[in-house]
Each structure stands twice: as C-alpha cells, then as structure tokens.
Amino acid sequence: MVRFKVSALVAAGAAVLFYLGVGWSNEGAPTEPPGPAHPPQGTSGERQLVPSTVVNDWPSNKPTATGADARADEVGSQFRSPNFVVHAPTPMMARVIASEAEFHRRALALKWLGQELPAWSKPCVVRFTVNHGASGGATTFTFGKNPAGEPVLTSASMELRDSFVQALNSTLPHEIMHTVLASHFGKQLPRWADEGIAVTAESDEEQFNHDVRVRELLNAGRGIRLRALLPMTEYPRDMIVLYAEGHSLARFLASRPAVATVLQDFPTVGTMFPITGEDRHRRLIAFVQLGTRDNTVESWSKAAKDVYGFNSIDELEEAWMTSLKQPPSRVKPKAGQAPVPTKQNAEDNRIPPARLPTEPLPVPPKP
Structure with missing residues (x-):
C-alpha cells in the first residue's frame, strides 16, 4: 500500500511517505518478482521500494522481522475473532483491530461484491506494531484450487506498523480490501x-x-x-x-x-x-x-x-x-x-x- 500526505510534503521538504500492500504466492511456493534489490531514490524524496512476495518492504530503515524475530513480535496480547487472529501490544488493541477487521471485511464485501464472504477455512493472522514514524502494511496470500479446479484463496497473513488511530482509519481497511479481492478472484x-x-x-x-x-x-x-x-x-x-x-x-x-x-x-x-x-x-x-x-x-x-x-x-x-x-x-x-x-x-x-x-x-x- 502506498500512502502520502500533503502535510508531510511540506514538513519534510517534499518527502513522500508511502507503503506497500500485498505480497503474492501461488500454491504455497512464492517467487520473487523481477527488479533491483535496492532501487534508486525517485524525485522529490520518494523511496522506490521493491515488493517481496512474502512480506512487502516497509518505508523505514528497520528490517522486516522474520523467523525467531517474527515470533518475538507475537509476545503481547492475542484476540481471536471468526476470521482473524490479532497480535497486538495490548488486549484492547487486539480486540479493537479484530472487531474493525471483521467490520471492514463484511462492509467492503457488501459494497464491492454485493454479498458477504464465506468464512475462511484458516483465520488471517494480523500482527500490529505501534509505529509513529515510517509506517505501512503488508498482506501475504497463498492461492490454490478447490476440488472443482477453481482458483481460491487458501491463506492470508497481515502485518500493520502504524499509529493505532491511523491503522484503524486507513492501513487496516486498505489491507482488508486486498483480502476481499483475493477471496473473490482467488488469484493475483x-x-x-x-x-x-x-x-x-x-x-x-x-x-x-x-x-x-x-x-x-x-x-x-x-x-x-x-x-x-x-x-x-x-x-x-x-x-x-x-x-x-x-x-x-x-x-x-x-x-x-x-x-x-x-x-x-x-x-x-x-x-x-x-x-x-x-x-x-x-x-x-x-x-x-x-x-x-x-x-x-x-x-x-x-x-x-x-x-x-x-x-x-x-x-x-x-x-x-x-x-x-x-x-x-x-x-x-x-x-x-x-x-x-x-x-x-x-x-x-x-x-x-x-x-x-x-x-x-x-x-x-x-x-
């Protein structure tokens, strides 16, 4: 997902804060999209990021957590809703994010598809980290086929790094929209x-x-x-x-x-x-x-x-x-x-x- 703010352009000398939204994989075997590992800076201070098929890059200098580091991020509070398992710093944050995720999943599906999505066979795991600086979101999907040979979404996981309010206002709805589209089309x-x-x-x-x-x-x-x-x-x-x-x-x-x-x-x-x-x-x-x-x-x-x-x-x-x-x-x-x-x-x-x-x-x- 990309985000930029007019106020940020003024406050940071035309710097543009933006972030990526989706990583894709097929049949559980992700492939890396072509592109340079470290693209050059764009004009007006825009950082050109290359998406990863596992977890998309973040517009910050902090590396994305993987392996043991990723598991360490889950230390905190967890809340389970029908379609999401949310890891967050506090129980209140976990409950609110799960509730908002379910709300947007239903509302966006009704708006764009005219009907609610069926329950996912596996809940989408959401990991939220409070970040008041460079922020972003990333969602990873795995696709497969159902017994009839039709493309389907088989799993999804999401990471959010933002202030709590901004995550609720923009980052989370953006990523949930990705999951609605992935559920409907079953493919990239x-x-x-x-x-x-x-x-x-x-x-x-x-x-x-x-x-x-x-x-x-x-x-x-x-x-x-x-x-x-x-x-x-x-x-x-x-x-x-x-x-x-x-x-x-x-x-x-x-x-x-x-x-x-x-x-x-x-x-x-x-x-x-x-x-x-x-x-x-x-x-x-x-x-x-x-x-x-x-x-x-x-x-x-x-x-x-x-x-x-x-x-x-x-x-x-x-x-x-x-x-x-x-x-x-x-x-x-x-x-x-x-x-x-x-x-x-x-x-x-x-x-x-x-x-x-x-x-x-x-x-x-x-x-």
Missing part, C-alpha cells in the same frame, strides 16, 4: 486494480492526497499509458505512479454509469450484476473480471467496451484524463466527460506532461 490481480481499489478503502484525507498527487505526476510526464497499466502484474519501477493512477482510474470507473449489456452473456458475472442495476462498484469488479480473463490489451479493450461503452483502452484513457481537468476534490468525482482526441504515439507508454489543476477550488465566503 493486475496491480493497478488491486492497489487502486484498496486505496479507495482508505480515509477521505488519504484519498484526497492521492487525487492531488496523480495530477502532479501526470503534469510531470510520469503517467503510464493504460494499455500498459491495465495488464501489469508486477510493480513498475515508479511505483508511486501505479498507486496514484490506479486509485484515480478506479474512482473514475466507479463513478460511471455502465453499458453492460454483455454481462447477461456470462452467467457467473451476469447473475451478480443485474443488467438494470446501478451498482457501480460491482460494475468495476465485473470490468476487472472480464479484463483479466486473458489479461491482454485486447481483453481489456473488450471489457472497456462491454461494460462502459468505450471503443478502446485509448478512448477510456482520454475520458479519464478529461475528468482530471476538474480540480481535485474530497467528493467522489462525477462521470468523465466526452473523450477528447489526442495525438499520441501508440507505442509510447508514457502520458506526456499535462496541465491539470492540483489545488481545490476556493471555498466561497459565507454571506
């Missing part, structure tokens, strides 16, 4: 969808900061073309772009009305997403489900047309970019405006520098 999702949707579970203030940041990144020419972003299953070198752009695209799509006449042709999808329904969160899940069938530019273009009526990924990109010409807002954005033709090289995966507003409209004085 493209990173923009997994991280972008997870960021929508964070606090309004955190989302506003992402909304500002995506405009700054696009203005700097650091945006990634959607034809490259949508199928992306590994974190790019410039990961802050993936988080900010993925969140922006997820919010944009979740705000749009759907076309979705094709959904009736897919029983497993159509039964979950009534053609006459206006549930835009579940429409986005349907878009991801259709796009990841082959996870190619062609499959994503077809999903964009079938669900949202865009003729191509490029047309979707134009509409999304047009929507960003409105100033950032803490209110969920309205549906994007009509696509604007652009003259871009289809072979170039970088969106050219844009001129998008990064400050909200001034609040008119009270009469």
Whole structure:
C-alpha cells in the first residue's frame, strides 16, 4: 500500500511517505518478482521500494522481522475473532483491530461484491506494531484450487506498523480490501486494480492526497499509458505512479454509469450484476473480471467496451484524463466527460506532461 500526505510534503521538504500492500504466492511456493534489490531514490524524496512476495518492504530503515524475530513480535496480547487472529501490544488493541477487521471485511464485501464472504477455512493472522514514524502494511496470500479446479484463496497473513488511530482509519481497511479481492478472484490481480481499489478503502484525507498527487505526476510526464497499466502484474519501477493512477482510474470507473449489456452473456458475472442495476462498484469488479480473463490489451479493450461503452483502452484513457481537468476534490468525482482526441504515439507508454489543476477550488465566503 502506498500512502502520502500533503502535510508531510511540506514538513519534510517534499518527502513522500508511502507503503506497500500485498505480497503474492501461488500454491504455497512464492517467487520473487523481477527488479533491483535496492532501487534508486525517485524525485522529490520518494523511496522506490521493491515488493517481496512474502512480506512487502516497509518505508523505514528497520528490517522486516522474520523467523525467531517474527515470533518475538507475537509476545503481547492475542484476540481471536471468526476470521482473524490479532497480535497486538495490548488486549484492547487486539480486540479493537479484530472487531474493525471483521467490520471492514463484511462492509467492503457488501459494497464491492454485493454479498458477504464465506468464512475462511484458516483465520488471517494480523500482527500490529505501534509505529509513529515510517509506517505501512503488508498482506501475504497463498492461492490454490478447490476440488472443482477453481482458483481460491487458501491463506492470508497481515502485518500493520502504524499509529493505532491511523491503522484503524486507513492501513487496516486498505489491507482488508486486498483480502476481499483475493477471496473473490482467488488469484493475483493486475496491480493497478488491486492497489487502486484498496486505496479507495482508505480515509477521505488519504484519498484526497492521492487525487492531488496523480495530477502532479501526470503534469510531470510520469503517467503510464493504460494499455500498459491495465495488464501489469508486477510493480513498475515508479511505483508511486501505479498507486496514484490506479486509485484515480478506479474512482473514475466507479463513478460511471455502465453499458453492460454483455454481462447477461456470462452467467457467473451476469447473475451478480443485474443488467438494470446501478451498482457501480460491482460494475468495476465485473470490468476487472472480464479484463483479466486473458489479461491482454485486447481483453481489456473488450471489457472497456462491454461494460462502459468505450471503443478502446485509448478512448477510456482520454475520458479519464478529461475528468482530471476538474480540480481535485474530497467528493467522489462525477462521470468523465466526452473523450477528447489526442495525438499520441501508440507505442509510447508514457502520458506526456499535462496541465491539470492540483489545488481545490476556493471555498466561497459565507454571506
């Protein structure tokens, strides 16, 4: 999970605090994603982190605990709820985190899937450490197949390092959203969808900061073309772009009305997403489900047309970019405006520098 705060940029000389969210493994045999072990620093003090498939890196100088050190972290209080086993410094913290985890698991599943998740066969182990400095969260998944040969989530574990209040407000909901998506799809999702949707579970203030940041990144020419972003299953070198752009695209799509006449042709999808329904969160899940069938530019273009009526990924990109010409807002954005033709090289995966507003409209004085 990535997090950054506008106040942090000012207080720390444009330093950006952010953290990672998910490590993936398949059939209990994790593989290390490609990438340098110690990527260089990005601009404006951004630390470029490489995710681990076991426990993702943290934006701090402290190494992640493993083995005996990890077991030592469990010394403290433990609380067991139906789907979570929480280790925390105090009994109260353990009870509250478990309660909040169950609440978000249910609420986010209802919001995005339209139904609660079945109970997990193994509880998700959550280890919380109070950290008032560099903070973050990481969730590790193991996937397998059920007797019918369908992909399923087989286990999950989570680590949270944050202040107690901030963990409850943003870090925990973000990580729980990852578990909801992993439970539903039973497999690794493209990173923009997994991280972008997870960021929508964070606090309004955190989302506003992402909304500002995506405009700054696009203005700097650091945006990634959607034809490259949508199928992306590994974190790019410039990961802050993936988080900010993925969140922006997820919010944009979740705000749009759907076309979705094709959904009736897919029983497993159509039964979950009534053609006459206006549930835009579940429409986005349907878009991801259709796009990841082959996870190619062609499959994503077809999903964009079938669900949202865009003729191509490029047309979707134009509409999304047009929507960003409105100033950032803490209110969920309205549906994007009509696509604007652009003259871009289809072979170039970088969106050219844009001129998008990064400050909200001034609040008119009270009469």
